[in-house]
Amino acid sequence: MLDLKYVLANVELVKQNCRDRHVSPEILEEVEHVVRLDGEYRLILKEVEELRRRANEVAQATGKEKDAGKRAELVAEGKALKTASGDKEATLRALEIELKDRLGRIPNMTHPDAPVGSGDDANRELRIVGTPRKFDWTPRDHLEIGRDLDMIDFEAGGKVTGSGFYYLKNDAVLLDLALQQYTMKKLAGAGFTPVITPDLARIQILEGIGFNPRGSETQVYSVDQTDLCLVGTAEITLGGMLADTVLEETEMPKKYVGLSHCFRTEAGAAGRASRGLYRVHQFTKVEMFAFCKPEDSGAIHLDFLRLEEEIFQELGIPYRVIDTCTGDLGGPAYRKFDLEAWMPAFFAGGGFGEVTSTSDCSDYQARRLNIRYKAEGQKGTKFVHTLNGTAVAISRAIIAILENYQREDGFVDVPPVLVPFLGKTILGKK
RNA sequence: GGAGAGAUGGCUGAGUGGUCGAAAGCGACAGUUUGCUAAACUGUUGAACUGGGAAACCGGUUCCGCGGGUUCGAAUCCCGCUCUCUCCGCCA
Numbered sequence: 001m002l003d004l005k006y007v008l009a010n011v012e013l014v015k016q017n018c019r020d021r022h023v024s025p026e027i028l029e030e031v032e033h034v035v036r037l038d039g040e041y042r043l044i045l046k047e048v049e050e051l052r053r054r055a056n057e058v059a060q061a062t063g064k065e066k067d068a069g070k071r072a073e074l075v076a077e078g079k080a081l082k083t084a085s086g087d088k089e090a091t092l093r094a095l096e097i098e099l100k101d102r103l104g105r106i107p108n109m110t111h112p113d114a115p116v117g118s119g120d121d122a123n124r125e126l127r128i129v130g131t132p133r134k135f136d137w138t139p140r141d142h143l144e145i146g147r148d149l150d151m152i153d154f155e156a157g158g159k160v161t162g163s164g165f166y167y168l169k170n171d172a173v174l175l176d177l178a179l180q181q182y183t184m185k186k187l188a189g190a191g192f193t194p195v196i197t198p199d200l201a202r203i204q205i206l207e208g209i210g211f212n213p214r215g216s217e218t219q220v221y222s223v224d225q226t227d228l229c230l231v232g233t234a235e236i237t238l239g240g241m242l243a244d245t246v247l248e249e250t251e252m253p254k255k256y257v258g259l260s261h262c263f264r265t266e267a268g269a270a271g272r273a274s275r276g277l278y279r280v281h282q283f284t285k286v287e288m289f290a291f292c293k294p295e296d297s298g299a300i301h302l303d304f305l306r307l308e309e310e311i312f313q314e315l316g317i318p319y320r321v322i323d324t325c326t327g328d329l330g331g332p333a334y335r336k337f338d339l340e341a342w343m344p345a346f347f348a349g350g351g352f353g354e355v356t357s358t359s360d361c362s363d364y365q366a367r368r369l370n371i372r373y374k375a376e377g378q379k380g381t382k383f384v385h386t387l388n389g390t391a392v393a394i395s396r397a398i399i400a401i402l403e404n405y406q407r408e409d410g411f412v413d414v415p416p417v418l419v420p421f422l423g424k425t426i427l428g429k430k
Numbered sequence: 431g432g433a434g435a436g437a438u439g440g441c442u443g444a445g446u447g448g449u450c451g452a453a454a455g456c457g458a459c460a461g462u463u464u465g466c467u468a469a470a471c472u473g474u475u476g477a478a479c480u481g482g483g484a485a486a487c488c489g490g491u492u493c494c495g496c497g498g499g500u501u502c503g504a505a506u507c508c509c510g511c512u513c514u515c516u517c518c519g520c521c522a
Binding site: 048050061071075077078082246 | 440447448449477479480481490491492501502503
């Protein structure tokens with residue numbers, strides 16, 4: 001959620017930002033609605049406050065009044081005031097709810113360096129790191145490898161749960177756990193507090209982070225008869241962890257690395273790049289999250305990106321870094337970098353597929369989650385900035401590892417950095 | 431799932447219908463004292479929104495877990511909910 005005052009003072013900037021981000025026309029119109037509603041709200045608030053002021057005055061006077069006749073007069077005035085304010089109070093509440101609702105639909109402002117535009121063409125490739133390996137044979141994709149080595153069972157997943165679900169078996173299980181442990185250990189050593197989060201969260205928290213669980217094209221599974229949703233990322237539970245708190249300036253930045261399962265309906269994503277493990281309804285993810293002072297978020301964002309790159313460098317997977325264009329930022333992100341890993345077989349002839357993503361959400365999430373900090377020596381509180389970044393999305397990392405580390409004999413080498421966690425050097429071999 | 435107890439400011443904790451944004455203590459901050467620290471003493475000390483003012487500051491509204499209700503008036507009475515604790519049941 002943007003700051004209402006900021007929106008009112010910068011209507012044209014906010015609207016231009018909406019256009020840059022290619023939001024729907026209805027959302028662009030929300031800016032006007034917000035301005036109009038705020039005007040109405042202030043007008044009525046003034047009237048209501050005046051009525052309440054007088055009502056408080058009367059009520060106090062009534063208590064002090066000893067004379068029965070005068071007392072009765074005051075009570076009568078109090079009753080009249082009560083009647084008068086009833087409707088206005090209701091209108092005021094309705095206006096406030098609508099205002100907040102519409103304000104919440106306006107996306108975050110955008111970092112000035114983010115490329116303006118929409119679609120893959122507008123994304124800016126910052127760099128490519130690593131060299132794709134040359135194969136002496138036609139590289140097999142992870143579906144084939146997973147089946148041949150009895151490591152991934154999509155049929156059982158489909159039967160028991162549905163399309164988009166899968167079982168990991170044998171060495172894929174060890175690989176999954178090794179990736180989790182390697183990443184957790186690395187980030188715990190880099191000053192992050194390790195956390196295993198709940199896999200469900202309240203709707204209110206989802207909304208605070210910027211998800212919209214109720215829309216028709218929602219990516220989120222809701223649990224019937226409750227206000228709970230399965231989380232699509234630990235970003236939700238990590239950000240929500242400090243909802244409604246006031247931090248001390250000295251304890252920031254607070255950095256967490258969280259492990260959760262992630263559930264996504266992938267509504268409307270049918271079609272391209274949905275084979276195998278690439279676009280599944282459930283996967284496990286290790287996620288970085290930070291709460292920091294506004295002036296630190298830019299540096300921490302770059303640090304998150306550095307850590308993501310370091311992880312893929314250590315895993316020995318070629319990747320490229322994308323500075324995400326305005327049209328693809330989503331609602332909460334002020335700026336976003338993606339890492340796309342080389343997948344030699346999943347994309348015909350080899351191609352890059354998104355494996356991590358890190359967003360600087362400025363104070364957009366903190367405002368709605370009400371996460372503030374007390375600045376030393378200053379009165380009042382300010383909203384923190386929040387950042388999130390994928391450390392490892394296990395399913396997609398598995399694709400990259402299986403395809404990049406495959407051997408001509410059908411087995412798969414274990415990336416050296418994972419060997420200590422996996423306890424073997426070749427996957428699939430008994 | 432059943433029974434009971436509770437939720438008040440940074441913390442502890444008083445407050446059962448009007449003078450309560452809320453006693454007291456602790457903590458924190460400032461001052462006095464002091465070679466420095468401590469102690470002692472004095473004072474200050476919640477938040478959001480909002481009107482006036484250059485500012486210091488002066489007003490107003492809201493907030494005692496959350497949401498309703500009763501009343502001229504609610505921290506206080508009534509209803510619903512959430513959370514915490516204790517006991518019982520169940521359970522990995």
